[in-house]
Amino acid sequence: QSITIGRGAKAEFRVTDDLFLSSLHCLLEFRGPSLWVRDLGSSNGTLVNGRRVTECRLEGGDRIDAGRTKLVVSISGDGPAAGELKQAVLRLLRAQPGLFAILDAARDPMLLGKVRAFGEEFDSLFEGPHAEALVDFAPYLCPLPPEGRLLAELVDSGWGNAWGVFLTCGETFAALRRHLRRFLTVKTEDGEKLYFRFYDPRVLRIYLPTCNSAETQAFFGPIGSYLVEDRDPGRVIRFVPGANGVTREVIRAESGPAPGNSEEGS
Numbered sequence: 070q071s072i073t074i075g076r077g078a079k080a081e082f083r084v085t086d087d088l089f090l091s092s093l094h095c096l097l098e099f100r101g102p103s104l105w106v107r108d109l110g111s112s113n114g115t116l117v118n119g120r121r122v123t124e125c126r127l128e129g130g131d132r133i134d135a136g137r138t139k140l141v142v143s144i145s146g147d148g149p150a151a152g153e154l155k156q157a158v159l160r161l162l163r164a165q166p167g168l169f170a171i172l173d174a175a176r177d178p179m180l181l182g183k184v185r186a187f188g189e190e191f192d193s194l195f196e197g198p199h200a201e202a203l204v205d206f207a208p209y210l211c212p213l214p215p216e217g218r219l220l221a222e223l224v225d226s227g228w229g230n231a232w233g234v235f236l237t238c239g240e241t242f243a244a245l246r247r248h249l250r251r252f253l254t255v256k257t258e259d260g261e262k263l264y265f266r267f268y269d270p271r272v273l274r275i276y277l278p279t280c281n282s283a284e285t286q287a288f289f290g291p292i293g294s295y296l297v298e299d300r301d302p303g304r305v306i307r308f309v310p311g312a313n314g315v316t317r318e319v320i321r322a323e324s325g326p327a328p329g330n331s332e333e334g335s
Contacts, residue, residue, distance in 0.1 A: 071098035073109070074135055089113050090136030104142065106133055128271065128300060129230030130176045141177075143230060154303055157322035159224045161305060163215040165237050165296065169245065170213055170223060171268040172233035175206040180232060184209055187219035190242060194250050194268075208233070208253075208268045210246050229302040234270050240291040248290045270297035277308045277315045285310045 074082045077092030084090055091111035098105055107124040108115040116134040117125045127133075133140040162168060171194070174181045181204075184191050193200045193207040200207060213220040213235075223232065238245050255265045266272050274297060280288060295308040299319070307318045 071096055074138070074140075075109075076136075084136070084138050087136045087138050090138055094135045095133075103127075111135070130232065154322060155224050155228055158228055158305060159221060161320065161322055162213070162220060162224065162235060162296065165235070165294075167237045167239050167293070168213045168215070168220070168235060169238060169242075170211050170220075170233050170235050171249065172209045172211060172223070173231070173266070173268050174204075174209060176230065176232050177227070178205075180227070181205060181209070183222055183226070184211060184219065187217070187222055189214065189217060189219075192242075192246060194246065194253060196250070210242070210249065212242055229298055231270055231298070233268050234273055235296040237293040237296075238291055239293065245291065248292070252288065273297055273308075274299075274306060278317060280315050282313055285315050 072081045073093055073096050074080060074084070074090075075092050075094040076083065076085055076087060076090040080093055089112075091109070091113070093109045094111040095109055095115045096107045098107065104127045105124060106115060106117060106122070106127055108122065113136055114121045116122065117127070118132055119134075127142045129142055131142040133142070172180060172184060174184075188211045191209050191211040193204070193209055195203055195207045211219060213223075227233075240248075252265055252267055254262050256262055267276060273295060277285075277288075277295070289310040293309065297306050297308070299306050303322055305320045305322055307320055309316050309318070
C-alpha cells in the first residue's frame with residue numbers, strides 16, 4: 070500500500086495550491102506493519118519533525134513537511150486486534166499505583182482539550198509568562214486515577230502517537246511537579262540552554278539507558294518507574310532505577326513481562 074503526494078496530475082494526493090510542493094514530492098508506503106515516507110527527488114525536500122530525510126520510518130505523532138503542506142501521522146485504533154491491544158495496555162496502566170502522565174500538548178491540537186475535559190487535576194510544567202505564551206505547546210502533569218476517563222482516553226486516542234509518558238510516584242502532585250521542572254532545560258558544552266523534551270517517549274527511550282548511577286538517582290528522585298510506549302504498540306517499556314543505572318524491562322501488554330528482556334544500564 071502506498072500513496073504519492075505532490076502538486077502534479079500524477080500525484081495520488083494532490084495539493085495544487087502549494088507552490089513549494091514538487092509535481093511528485095514524496096511517497097508514503099507500508100513496509101510490512103511499518104509506515105515509511107520517501108522523498109521523490111523534490112526541489113524543497115521532505116522533512117520529518119524538522120529534519121530533512123531521504124526516507125524515514127514513521128511513528129505516531131510524527132510531523133511531515135512537504136513544501137508548505139503539513140501532515141501528522143496518527144496510529145488508527147480501528148479493528149478488533151487494535152482494540153484488544155489497547156484494552157490490555159489500559160489494564161496494565163490501571164494496575165500501577167500512583168500513576169501520573171506528562172503530556173505534550175504540542176503533539177496534537179486536541180490533547181489539551183481532552184485534559185481539560187477529563188483531567189481531575191493538571192498543571193503545566195512551565196511557569197509565569199513563559200507558561201502563558203506556550204499554553205498550547207507545554208508539557209502538562211496529570212494524576213491518573215485507575216478508573217478515570219482521562220486515562221482511558223489517553224490510551225484509546227494517544228497510544229502509539231507519542232502524546233507523552235507515564236510514571237509512578239508516591240509523592241504529592243506539587244512535589245512531583247517541582248522535581249520534574251528541574252529537567253526542562255539542559256546546557257550544552259558551549260553553555261547554551263536548550264529544552265529537554267524528556268516527556269517525549271522517543272527521547273526518553275534513548276536517554277535513560279545512557280544514565281550512570283548518579284544521573285539515574287538525580288533524574289528519578291521520588292519517581293518509582295517510567296512506563297512508555299515502544300515502536301511496537303504491543304509493548305510497554307518500564308524503566309526503573311537500579312544500582313548501576315536504569316533497568317529497562319519490556320512488557321508485552323497481552324501477557325506480562327517478556328522473558329529475558331530486562332537489562333540494567335551502566
